[in-house]
Every structure is written in structure tokens, then in C-alpha cells.
Amino acid sequence: MNDDFLRFLSELAREQAVARLTAEIELPDFLIARIAEDKVTALEVAAKAARLDEALGAAPPDEHPWELEICENGTVLRVGASTARVLADSYSKEQLVREVTAEWRDGYVTARLVLEFLALPYAGHPDYNPAWRPQRF
Amino acid sequence: MTDGLPEFLLARIAEEEHAAQEAQKLDDYVSPHADIRSAEDRRDWEVLDAFARRFSFARILAECDVNRRIVEDCKDYLLHDRNGLAGELAERTLRFRALPHVEHPEYRREWLP
Numbered sequence A: 001m002n003d004d005f006l007r008f009l010s011e012l013a014r015e016q017a018v019a020r021l022t023a024e025i026e027l028p029d030f031l032i033a034r035i036a037e038d039k040v041t042a043l044e045v046a047a048k049a050a051r052l053d054e055a056l057g058a059a060p061p062d063e064h065p066w067e068l069e070i071c072e073n074g075t076v077l078r079v080g081a082s083t084a085r086v087l088a089d090s091y092s093k094e095q096l097v098r099e100v101t102a103e104w105r106d107g108y109v110t111a112r113l114v115l116e117f118l119a120l121p122y123a124g125h126p127d128y129n130p131a132w133r134p135q136r137f
Numbered sequence B: 001m002t003d004g005l006p007e008f009l010l011a012r013i014a015e016e017e018h019a020a021q022e023a024q025k026l027d028d029y030v031s032p033h034a035d036i037r038s039a040e041d042r043r044d045w046e047v048l049d050a051f052a053r054r055f056s057f058a059r060i061l062a063e064c065d066v067n068r069r070i071v072e073d074c075k076d077y078l079l080h081d082r083n084g085l086a087g088e089l090a091e092r093t094l095r096f097r098a099l100p101h102v103e104h105p106e107y108r109r110e111w112l113p
Helices: A003-022 A027-047 A049-056 A083-105 A109-122 B005-024 B039-054 B057-080 B085-101
Strands: A069-072 A075-078
Touching: A027 A049, A027 A083, A027 A109, A027 B039, A083 A109, A083 B085, A109 B057, A109 B085, B005 B057, B005 B085, B057 B085
Parallel strands: none
Antiparallel strands: A069 A075
């Protein structure tokens, strides 16, 4: 291999590395990642449910989905959802994202809208792209 | 057949939204047993804290809002393009969004994806 060819390969590798680093995260991938985080957070609580009840005197979220309150140094926390509800919802959302991703890539407006709406509750995440905001928002 | 499915979903969303709004109004309550005694207790508390922060009432209400918009849009697509791809996508979307309510007495097996 001559030097020019090696330089060409080196430049190609550098360009590909830059392209990977600067590639925009796609909406379906962003959603799958956030849904996975939701599931992990819920599964961690679900796995500790019995111990939480005993050690903290706190009912696990599945028993009192809207009223769990934990106190530390006077801080009261309220939980909005039960772990079971979160896991069921996550499963439904994950399946839906996988179902409509092909149509989203083909540019179908229905698929685009569904994914954009599903992503809205995660709009505060640093990886959220404002271009995903549905046009009416 | 998805007859009645949008209405079923809108009713569940309204229930969830109402429950979240009512729970938000509750007076602050201090659990008499919540007592951090050990490192394991603290780790448990942190796990719960992460869950509570991620699934705040604000998050749940935001979810209700987007779910309602999804259902309303899908209703429109079903109305105007029932046999086209938009209608088919809308139907699939509604079926999947109804899955978490599969144990509700008004849920119909024909709505399964």
C-alpha cells in the first residue's frame, strides 16, 4: 500500500468517526432509550417492594399508586404512578414505537405524529431534539 | 374492529387525569414509620426517590395530555382514511395504547393488537 492510499484510509476513518459522533439521535432510538429508563426505574422499586414496606414503613407504589409518600428530613414525596402501571405502559409504548418505526422512516405523517407525541413528556431530556415537537405545540 | 376503542381510551385517560389531579390536592402527609436507619434503608429511599421524581404528577398529567391528543388524531384518521395506511396506522396505535387497560372490565378482546 502506498502512502496516498494509507492517507486516504486514515481520512476515511476519521470522517466516519466524526460522522458517528455528530450523527443526530433518531426519534425512535430516543424513545426506546427513555422507555428503557422508565422500566429500569420501576423494576428497581418493584424488586424492593417487600423490604421497602418493612424497613421504611412505606407502602410500595403498587398498593397505593397515587398516595405513596416518603419522608426524609421533612421532605414528602408523592409518586404519580404505580410500578405495574409504568411497566404496562412502557411495554405498550415500546411495542408501538417498534411497530411504526418503518412507517416513520418512510415519512408517513401518522407515524411521525404518534412518535412526536410519545416523545413530548421527555422534552426536558438533553437528547430531545426541538425539531421533534409536534407542529401545533 | 375498533368501534368504541377511542371512547374507551378517552374515558381511561380522563380517569387517570382526575385521579392525578385529586391526589395533587392532598395535604402533605408525613409517614410515621418512614425512618432511615441503615445504609440499605438509604439505598431503598434513593430508589424510591428516583421513581417518585421520574413519575411525578406533572409527568403523569403530561402523559394524559399527549395520550388524549394521540387518540383524538387517530380518531380523525380512522374517520377520514379508514381503509388507507393512515387509518391502519391509527388503528394499530389505538390497539397498543389500550394494552395497559387489558384487565379493565370494559376492555374487549377484539381490541388486542
